[in-house]
Structure formats: structure tokens, C-alpha cells
Amino acid sequence: MPTIKEPSREIELKKSYDVIVAGGGVAGVASALSAAREGASVLLLERSYMLGGLATSGLVTIYLPLCDGEGRQVSYSIAEELLLESIKYGIEDKEPTPWLNGGTLEEKKKCRYEVRFNANMCAILYEQLLKKNGVDIMYGTSVCSVKVSRQKIKAVIVENKSGRYAYGCRSVVDCTGDADICKLSGEETSLFKQGNVLASWYYFVDKGKYDLCMLGFSDIPDKYKKNAEKEDNRRRYGGVDADELSEMTINAHENILQNYVEHHGKCDKDTAMASIATTPQIRMTRRLKGLYEIDDTEMHKFFKNSIGMVSDWRKPGPIYEMPFECLHGEKIKNLITAGRCISVTDDMWDVSRVIPVCAVTGEAAGLAAAMTDNFCNISITKLQKKLVNRGVILHEKDL
Ligand SMILES: Cc1cc2nc3c(=O)[nH]c(=O)nc-3n(C[C@H](O)[C@H](O)[C@H](O)COP(=O)(O)OP(=O)(O)OC[C@H]3O[C@@H](n4cnc5c(N)ncnc54)[C@H](O)[C@@H]3O)c2cc1C
Secondary structure: HHHHEEEEEEEEOEEEEEEEEEEEEEEHHHHHHHHHHOOEEEEEEEOOOOEEEEHOOOOOOOEOOOOOOOOOOOOOOOOHOOOOOHOOOOOEEEOHHHHHHOHHHHHHHHOOOOEOHHHHHHHHHHHHHHHHHHOEEEOOOEEEEEEEEEOOOEEEEEEEEEEEEEEEEEEEEEOOOOHHHHHHHHOEEEEEEOOOOOOOOOOEEOOOEEEOOOOOOOOOOHOOHHHOOOOOOOOOEEEOOOOHHHHHHHHHHHHHHHHHHHHHHOOOOOOOOEEOOOOOOOOOOOEEEOOOOOOOOOOOOOOOOEEEEEOOOOOOOOOOEEEHHHHHOOOOOEEEOHHOOEEEEEHHHHOOOOOOHHHHHHHHHHHHHOOOOOHHHOHHHHHHHHHHHOOOOOOOOHH
């Protein structure tokens, strides 16, 4: 492959923040909010012009459950606040009435605490929430490099309409979904081996009814597949290659068009293709390989360093305590992750990548980032105390 030498250049160091959050998906929103509430100066960098990431511009509008499917709520604080914020002006679908109106345990057992929200409304409401809490938001701004010195990120280098420049930082939260900042800074990462099947979700209006069409459901981990399923040879996508992502996007568009024409035929004033995703709908890509990788077999396990709990959206019962060590590595001391790129095994990823988990890990990562610039030395007891004061329940035994 031929190469060219890029000229080196001096760039402006614009401003410094206590905490820089890279990526404004649900994890980034939760992290930024959490850090700001702890009194940190916070900058959120988002390459698109909308908050929410996959949940909004990816049209993944189902805020999966905060409960265990057996009537017990397991995820609290910002995870619940963001769910409620997303439906402030109404619920698109899946009204969890017993949870919102104080139902009985029996009623809650029959209904999971999940909602389908409106993507556009949600993006605007999250933006207002962050602004109200003093977070600076830079849209249209991609993190493209980092300046590392003595195992710490000293500055984050960005590109946007104004060109290329840097922001100084004390700590960084990687909420890019693909562990981009881990990769750029030399922290350990791993890739999702199985690859992703094509998803082509879109919104449509048919005779005045607005609805979501979900083409391409979640795959199951290889180890749970029966023989026939193992022979599934659908095209898979890894998600960290620009050519492949463009191809995937074009294939998804082709699917959407075909499906829309087949079912609705045309567009007119009552029938329309309402929206398509403006971010690639890819589930698992690259993640941190941190101090601990939690596995899906570790349900109901007590973790002394838990930062909160999450459930399994796929079935009632399992509860996972999430250890702090899943959020950081040891190579880059002031870098922490949240959301779908935290440190888990391939099999756990199907549980941990969903919206409530992004919010739970986002809150802990943002708070930790406001407290320290060395995550290996943080006082976990102090972090846990602050989380508990906010309403987080850390251990299953305390439910
Ligand atoms: C098809 C599909 C269906 C799904 N179904 C559900 C579901 O029903 N319910 C559910 O709860 N979950 C579902 N998920 C999973 C869930 O939507 C996502 O995993 C979750 O929203 C991820 O949040 P995040 O904040 O970690 O990452 P993302 O939403 O990916 O956000 C990352 C953000 O970072 C920005 N970014 C990335 N790189 C940079 C950079 N270098 N500089 C600046 N900004 C950057 C991106 O633009 C984006 O806004 C689904 C996912 C897919 C793909």
C-alpha cells in the first residue's frame, strides 16, 4: 500500500476541562450529567448534530428494562431519570403502567419497566438537561487523536468545521461506543469475533399511523445456538472498518426501500417513510479490555466493587452487579469507558450493550472522572457512597 507523509503542525490548545466525554450517546449523556453534578467542568464532544447516538439517530427507541422481570427494579438514579426524561411528553409504545403509577408486585411481575420513546423529542430533551446542568456541548466535532504523556491523556485533539485543535483535560470518558479513545491512546481493546447481522430499522407512517419497523433482530451468542442456527451464514459486519460500514449502510438502505415498497407501496400525505437511521445500526464492535471482563454466567454474583446493577433484557431473573474494573484498564490512568464499549466477554455483550446499562455505567464513569485522574487509585468506597446517595443500589442483597 503506498503511503504519504502527513506534515506535522502546531495546533491551538483551546480550553481545558476537568472531564471530557467523547461521544454523546446515552452513555455520554449519563456520564456528562453525572460529572457535572459532581461539580466538574465538563465538555461533551459529539461528531453528529444530535445527542442520543444509536438510541436516537440510530432509531433504537426501546429503553429496555430497569427491572429484573420479577417485579424488582434494579437500575436507578440517572438510568431511571433518562428513561423518564425520554417520555416527558408521552410514550410512543410499551406503557409500563404499574411502574409509573405505583402498581403492585404482581402487576410489576407481568410488565417490564421499559418504554418506547420518540427519538427526536428525546435528543432535544437530553440536550436541554445537559445544558441545564452546565455541560458544554460541541457538535460536529470528532475526536481524532489524543496527546498522551506518562500514561495520562493530557489533551484530546478534535476536528470540526473550525479545523483541528485540542482541548486540555484532567480525565476522559470514552463513550464513543467503539472504544475509539482507548484505541487512539494505546489502551487494550478487543473486537467482537462473531460479527453483527444487518439491521435496517426505520419509521413509517401508514394511513396516519406512525410506527417502527424493526428489520434485523439481535443475534444470539454462538454458544447458545442450536445446530441449525450454527449454519446461519448471513453476512456479518465488524463495525470498525470505514469501507465496510459504508457498504453496510447502503445494504440497510436497500433492505428498507424493498420492505417499504412491498408493504406500503408509495409515499403520499398519509403514507410515508418517516425516518431512516443517520448512524450505522451496529450493535457490538470494539470494546475496552479492562481490568475485569464480566461474563453472562456471572449473574447474581456479589462484586465488592459494584457500581450498580443491571438486568437481562432477554429474560426475567438474571441480575448483574457491575464491577468498577469493567470500566477501566491500567495503561492509561485517566481514561474510563461507559456504554457499549465497556470491558465484558463476547457473550455478556448482548446483555451489557443496551440503553439502561449504558446509563448505569455512564453515571459511575462520569462521577469517577469528576473525582480522580487515576482510576486505578480511586477510593471505591467513596465512589460507592456517592452513588448510593444518588439512589443507586449496588448489590442484589440490598434490593
Ligand atoms: C439494531 C440495534 C437494535 C438495538 N436494540 C436495542 C433496544 O431495543 N433497546 C436497547 O436498550 N438497546 C438496543 N440496542 C443497543 C443500544 O441502542 C446501544 O448499544 C446503545 O444505545 C449504545 O449507547 P452508547 O452511548 O454506548 O453508544 P452510541 O449510541 O453508539 O453512541 C456513541 C456516540 O459517540 C459518537 N462518536 C463516536 N465516535 C466519536 C468520535 N471519535 N468523536 C466524537 N463523537 C463520536 C457517535 O456519533 C454517537 O453519538 C440496539 C442496537 C442496535 C444497533
